[in-house]
Amino acid sequence: MRAWSSLLLVALLALGSQLPAASARKKGEKFGGCPPDDGPCLLSVPDHCMDDSQCPARMKCCYKACFRQCPCVAVKRGSCPEDGLRCLSPVQHLCNKDSDCRGSSRCCLGACGRDCRDPIQGMVPVRLGQVLSLSQPQH
Structure with a gap:
């Protein structure tokens, strides 16, 4: 039990040592996150976009099947x-x-x-x- 408590304390101290940096959004980057890229890679498929500005309104430029495309995303x-x-x-x-x-x-x-x-x-x-x-x- 004492070992687990010590491990938890070290974990909390480690998490608290992470410092915020400047804003992560680049100019033209849309809000929202990309879905996970868990599928198999289709290496022969060319990218459909290079950044969010090349995607329609509710879409982001995301990696999916190891190439960039414009899927609909939940904007959070x-x-x-x-x-x-x-x-x-x-x-x-x-x-x-x-x-x-x-x-x-x-x-x-x-x-x-x-x-x-x-x-x-x-x-x-x-x-x-x-x-x-x-x-x-x-x-």
């Missing part, structure tokens, strides 16, 4: 927080896209899979490096 503000951890348990996805999450929560890829998390509004964390390994996913 903010960026997914980066946890910087490494997972030792099997990967488990609790969501697949932002619309699977309630309210303003985003479907974010964490160390142990995708889950719904509160976004960082207008900021992204600076990754300070791999800090810790946990054997249980944090929800």
Whole structure:
């Protein structure tokens, strides 16, 4: 029990050491997140876009099947927080896209899979490096 408490304390300190950087949105970048690119790669398919400005109104330029295309996306503000951890348990996805999450929560890829998390509004964390390994996913 004491080892688990120490591990949890180290994890909280590691997460608190991530600092915000300047705004992550580039000029012309639309709000919302891209769906996960979990499919097989179709390497012979050319990119359909280079950035969001080349996609119609409710679409973003996202990687899907390892090439860029313009899928419809659920537009939720903010960026997914980066946890910087490494997972030792099997990967488990609790969501697949932002619309699977309630309210303003985003479907974010964490160390142990995708889950719904509160976004960082207008900021992204600076990754300070791999800090810790946990054997249980944090929800």
